[in-house]
Amino acid sequence: MKLIIGGYAQGKLDFALSNYHLPNHRVWDGVLPDNISFQEKVEDGIFIINHFHLWVKNRMLEGGCPEEEIFFFLEHCKDCIIISDEIGNGIVPIDPLERDYRERVGRILIQLAQKAEEVWRVMCGIGQKIKG
Numbered sequence: 001m002k003l004i005i006g007g008y009a010q011g012k013l014d015f016a017l018s019n020y021h022l023p024n025h026r027v028w029d030g031v032l033p034d035n036i037s038f039q040e041k042v043e044d045g046i047f048i049i050n051h052f053h054l055w056v057k058n059r060m061l062e063g064g065c066p067e068e069e070i071f072f073f074l075e076h077c078k079d080c081i082i083i084s085d086e087i088g089n090g091i092v093p094i095d096p097l098e099r100d101y102r103e104r105v106g107r108i109l110i111q112l113a114q115k116a117e118e119v120w121r122v123m124c125g126i127g128q129k130i131k132g
Contacts, residue, residue: 001074002081003116004127005109011125012083013050019120019127020046020081030054032073045079052084053105060101067108074115084109 059066118132
């Protein structure tokens with residue numbers, strides 16, 4: 001698994017597509033692929049989970065446990081790239097749900113970075129390798 005992080009609108013997806021020479025149809029936006037879709041689309045290679053932070057928020061709102069779900073998913077689908085915005089920099093939200101969301105995304109990204117083969121930070125479309 002590879003992890004790409006960076007600020008909003010910094011070119012993370014374009015960086016991943018060009019750096020790993022992947023077509024757009026390998027991108028899942030804000031969702032994890034289900035079994036049927038996954039087998040149809042990625043049976044022969046790597047895929048991208050874009051806007052991972054939004055998936056975390058949606059799972060929280062639906063009462064899921066994103067921490068457990070992503071690591072269960074990665075046990076079966078190791079060959080992926082996860083792209084997430086850095087949402088922990090800046091003003092601390094007043095809303096308790098937003099604070100919890102920010103905290104949980106940050107902690108999940110720490111765990112993903114520990115398990116990742118490579119970690120990249122992208123700013124202004126330029127990737128800086130910070131692990132691997």
